[in-house]
Amino acid sequence: MRVQAFIDGFNLYHAIDNLTKNDTSKKYYKWVNLHSLMEAFIKPSQDTLDNVFYFSAHATWRSSSLIKHRTYVNALKAYNVDVILGHFKKKNMKCNSCNAKWETHEEKESDVNLCIHLLQNAHLDNFDKALIVTSDSDMVPVIEMIKQTFPHKEIVVLTPPNRYQISHEIRSTVTTIKIKERHIQNNILPTTINHNGSTITKPTSW
Secondary structure, three states: OEEEEEEEHHHHHHHHHHHHOOOHHHHHHHHEOHHHHHHOOOOOOOOEEEEEEEEEOOOOOOHHHHHHHHHHHHHHHHOOEEEEEOEEEEEEEEOOOOOOEEEEEEEEOHHHHHHHHHHHHHHOOOOOEEEEEOOOHHHHHHHHHHHHHOOOOEEEEEEOOOOOHHHHHHHOOOEEEEOOHHHHHOOEOOOEEEEOOEEEEOOOOO
């Protein structure tokens, strides 16, 4: 079967971040090889992983995070991961109790990009099976649409670590498999990667 994977980058990142908060020795989990991670969920004798799509956005106002994320994105590209980036939009907030005002940032486009690419690749018949990494119930409508329109295609949701319980709405819709901590541990990128004449090095804080 031809397999494509569609990864909600922020959903996976925050799940991994929660794993590492109380144990800094696990920070390297954020340097996960998404291509080999997806290969862990296919059957090599039956399946071929044709594409891995990673959907995220750069937090441009956070210089340290931005540098690390760009480094990670370049590392993923070196391992044949297709990176599709959205963006953050400034959002003004106000406290109704004290009238305090502040500015925050809201991530835009990643979820929409994931849905668009999933639907487009289903329509173009580019996969027989889709692996979707998320625990976001907002994905349910597009999953149901694909199941109805392309009943011969298989959809499998891989829930990030410790997100299985909160994904109950997705679990009632489609086959769901847990990404466990050991899957992350077993699929880490090399500390140093040579790609297209340049060297990519894992951030020291990871």
